[in-house]
Amino acid sequence: MSPSELRAAEGRSTGLALLGSELGVLFRRRRTWAMLAALAAVPVLIAVAVRLSDSDGRGGGPPFLSSITQNGLFVALTALVVSVPLFLPLTVGVVAGDTIAGEASLGTLRYLLAAPAGRVRLLLVKYAGAAAFCLVATLLIVITGVLIGAALFPVGPVTLLSGDTIGVDGFALRAALFAGYVTVSLLGLSAIGLFISTLTTVPVGAMAATIVLSAVSQILDALPQLEVIHPWLFTHHWLGFADLLRTPVDLTVFGENALLQLGYIAVFGALAYGRFATKDVLS
Incomplete structure (x- = not known):
């Protein structure tokens, strides 16, 4: 093996070790478990509320709420609709805002950079950790929604928005697509949070700024007077996964959403690198 190949192998080994350490630290934190528990409580509360209510939900509420009593699988979809905006x-925002600023506030950032990791690799690992949280959080909502829905309501074939009917196994595939869609939707926000995290050593400030930007983007997207900028807002397609409930599956909005989020990842990833590569790390 040539020296360049040895260095490449050592780099991959270091990167994988750093990623494993990052994921271990992230998912061992009590704060992470508390946030995941709160997300898992969303479908449980929806299902229990519908079960105890005399109403079938036709008077209002989020999409798919009125279908829960007929098919418990719709708890997962309703929980996603409720969870995505807030x-x-x-x-x-908490996880992404803490990526770099959290290490700086603890005084561990310079020790991470002293290891043979490099600033680019550290940024990539931190972003990968935030992306992994997006996936785990979304899957948790979907899986919890399916389980509590099956426990409290009848479960059977699902009638799609196109009028077709699919079995439970077909719905499982759609549920995986829902989780993938929402995960992709959150990747742009994660990149924004990573960039903001490089600007400060106060993680609470980075978390708050990331969350506020998410709220501002959704408010702007709701104003018809600003329709010209709607397609460029990273929140614009967040609730577009309802189009996956059609036969055949329409992946157009999935592709548009993925392309939009990729643009935000590229822009704010570059900004994060530009800031972090020239930053004097003193803590």
Whole structure:
């Protein structure tokens, strides 16, 4: 093996070890478990509320709420609709805002950089950790929603928005697509949080700024007077996963959403690198 190949192998080994350490630290934190528990409580509360209510939900509420009593699988979809605008951005903002600023506030950032990791690799690992949280959080909501829905309500074939009917196994595939769609939707916000985290040594400030930007983007997206900028807002397609409930599956909005989030990842990833690469790390 040539020296360049040895260095590449050592770099991959270091990167994987750093990623494993990052994921271990992230998912061992009590704060992470508390946020995941709060997200898992969303479908449980929805299901229990519908079960104890005399109403079938036709008087109002989020989409799919009126279908829960006929099919418990719709608890997962309703929980996603409820969680995407507020609860998921709140938790993702906490994780992403803490990536670099948290290490700086603890005084461990310079020790991480002293290891043979490099600033680029550290940024990539921190972002990968935030992305992993997005996936775990979304899957947790979907899985908890399916389980509590099956426990409290009848479960059977699902009628899609297109009028077709699919079995439980077909719905499982759609549920995986829902989770993937929402995870992709949150990747742009994670990149924004990573960039903001490089600007400060106060993690609470980075978390708050990330969450506020998420709320501002959603408010701007709701104003018809600003329709011209709507397609460029990272929150614009967040609730577009309802289009996956059609036959055949329409992946157009999935692709548009993925392309939009990729743009935000590229822009704010570059900004994070530009800031972090020239930053004097004193803590």
